[in-house]
Amino acid sequence: MSGMEITFLGTGVGIPQAGRVQSGVLMDIEDKTLLFDCGCGVLGRIYESGHAHKDIEGIVLTHLHLDHVSDVLALIKANWLVGRTDMRLYGPQGTREWFEKTLDVYDYLRDRFTVEITELSPGDEFKPGGADCSIRCAKTVHTGNSLAYRIESKGKSVVYTGDTEPCEAVMELAEGADVLIHECSFPLGFPMTNHTTPDMLTLMMEEYPLNVRELYLTHIYPHMQGHEREAVDHIRKYFDGKVMIAKDLMEIKL
Ligand SMILES: [Zn+2]
């Protein structure tokens, strides 16, 4: 495979619902695989998508909420069980402390593997080890340290917001990207902060016109059920590119 391929593993949230596990997006970049977020259910979805968990070069976390991290240790343990004992973990400030404290609880795992942790800040740009791409970080409006990422490889670009309110930093990060994966947790008109609704997103788009080819909405709460069509129709009034609500195991080729 050449180019980039995106697989939505989990498009749901902390509340269980049919067909959507918690957050996870897999990106195959020139034959190397990176995983963005790893919430509950994502490890199983990696298998269902036809990928091998032991072949993931690195895990990149947007923030440390449980619905984005709860399968991280499960994935590393699954690797250990099949003989892979190293992992690269990238995430916002606090990732090292979170991982160390989690390992304190599962002390029997402590010496089984080596995890190389890189903590990131807004504005950082890095090349994840083992993968042929560069990644730029921007602050989102969600937790104190939450980050969005722009992944670039051979002229293709994908932006993944993690959890956020629509914000200027994300719009700037997304400028000119092929694909924007933006969270859209709640339906049109739902009163909310720290997350996105379709009308919050289009309000932002009126100020910062969205210049991307394709927009995929993810991090879908059960509240959105029955309001999917309305969400997409609303955004189409403000955006000429392709708009879709992502589904678990949906694939995009770039
Ligand atoms: Zn969150």
Ligand SMILES: [Zn+2]
């Ligand atoms: Zn979340």
